[in-house]
Amino acid sequence: MIWIYIAIGVLVVLVLLAKLDDVRSTTLEIGDPAPDFALRAQTGESIRLQDLLVRGPVVLYFYIQDATPG
Known part of the structure; x- marks a missing residue:
């Protein structure tokens, strides 16, 4: 019975390691x-980064x- 828990634990670790490699x-x-x-503007319009880059460099700040404690 303990081997089932060990096998499940090993499987979980392998899945997490695979996801970490993706990140x-x-x-x-x-x-x-x-x-x-793409992000949605206050007007509801969708704005893509590539659309802005056509005009020149883009700075994201x-x-x-x-409204945060830090």
């Missing part, structure tokens, strides 16, 4: 181009201090 393969390095993504 590492999609991690960007400094200087890598950003992948294309994440302001995390608004």
Whole structure:
């Protein structure tokens, strides 16, 4: 009976390691181009990064201090 629990534990660890490898393969390095993504504007319009890059360089700034404790 204990072998079943060990086998399940090993299987769970292997699945988690496989997922971790997927995350590492999609991690960007400094200087890598950003992948294309789309966000919804306040007007409801969908805006893609590639559409903005046609006009020139794009700077993304994440302001995390608004309405947060940190």
